[in-house]
Amino acid sequence: xxxxxxxxxxxxxxxxxxxxxxxxxxxxxxxxxxxxxxxxxxxxxxxxxxxxxxxxxxxxxxxxxxxxxxxxxxxxxxxxxxxxxxxxxxxxxxxxxxxxxxxxxxxxxxxxxxxxxxxxxxxxxxxxxxxxxxxxxxxxxxxxxxxxxxxxxxxxxxxxxxxx
Numbered sequence: 315x316x317x318x319x320x321x322x323x324x325x326x327x328x329x330x331x332x333x334x335x336x337x338x339x340x341x342x343x344x345x346x347x348x349x350x351x352x353x354x355x356x357x358x359x360x361x362x363x364x365x366x367x368x369x370x371x372x373x374x375x376x377x378x379x380x381x382x383x384x385x386x387x388x389x390x391x392x393x394x395x396x397x398x399x400x401x402x403x404x405x406x407x408x409x410x411x412x413x414x415x416x417x418x419x420x421x422x423x424x425x426x427x428x429x430x431x432x433x434x435x436x437x438x439x440x441x442x443x444x445x446x447x448x449x450x451x452x453x454x455x456x457x458x459x460x461x462x463x464x465x466x467x468x469x470x471x472x473x474x475x476x477x478x
Contacts, residue, residue, distance in 0.1 A: 315462055316349045318369030318378035318435075320362065322392050323442065327356040335381040338444040342451040343377075346458065351375065357383050362395035370399075370435035376462045378435055379451075382442035384427040392439050393428045400430030400437060407438055407457075411450045418449065434465045 321336040336352055351373045355361040362380065369375045383392030397403075407429040415422030427439035436458075440450045 315343075315346045315376045315459075316351075316374055317343055317347055318351050318353070318366075318373055318375035320353045320355060320365045320369070320378065320380045322355055322357055322362055322380055322383035324356045324389065327354055333381075334444045335440070335442055335447045338447045339379045339381060339440065339451065342448055342455070343379075343458075357389040357391060359391045359395045359398070362392055363399045366396060366399050366432070366437055370432045370437070375435050376465070377458065378437045379440055380437070381440045381447055384425055384439050384441060386424060386426075390426070393426045396428050396430060396437055396439055400428075400432050402431040404429040404431060404436070407454060411440075411453045414453045415446070415449060431465065434467075436461055436465060 319336045319339050321333040323331070323333065325331040326333040333354060340350055351369055353365040353369065355365050362383070366378055369378045380392050380396065383390045408427045411427065412422050412425055425441065427441070429436070429438045438454065440447050
C-alpha cells in the first residue's frame with residue numbers, strides 16, 4: 315500500500331518542535347507499506363487541503379493519514395480541510411476510534427476527526443499525540459486492507475455484509 319502522512323502543526327512547521335506523530339504512523343503501518351510520502355504543514359486550511367490533494371491525486375496514496383488539528387483550538391482546521399476535498403464521508407472509522415479512545419480518556423469525545431474518500435484514496439484524521447496515533451491506528455488496521463481493496467475496485471468479498 316502507498317501511504318501519505320501529513321503532520322499538521324504550526325510549531326513543527328516552524329521548527330520549534332519535532333514531529334513524533336508522523337513517524338509513529340509510519341511505524342504502525344510499516345508492515346503494509348510499499349511506499350510513503352510525508353508532508354509537514356501549518357494549521358492552515360488551504361495548506362492541509364493542498365497536501366491531501368497532492369498525496370491523493372499526484373502520489374496516488376491508497377491511504378492518507380493526517381495527524382493534528384482535530385481539537386477545539388482556534389487554529390484546529392484539519393477536519394474542515396479534509397471535508398473540503400473529499401467526495402464521500404466514512405463516519406464509521408472516526409466513530410470507532412472515538413469509542414475505543416473513550417475507554418482510555420473522556421477527552422476522546424472532544425475529537426472532531428473525520429474520514430473520507432477522494433478518488434481511490436482513504437483519508438483518515440488522527441489526533442496529534444504519538445500515543446493517541448498508535449491507539450487510533452490499532453482500531454483501523456483490521457479493516458485497512460479491505461478498505462483499500464474495495465476502493466481499488468475489488469468488490470469480490472463485499473457482498474453487502476461487510477465480510478461477515
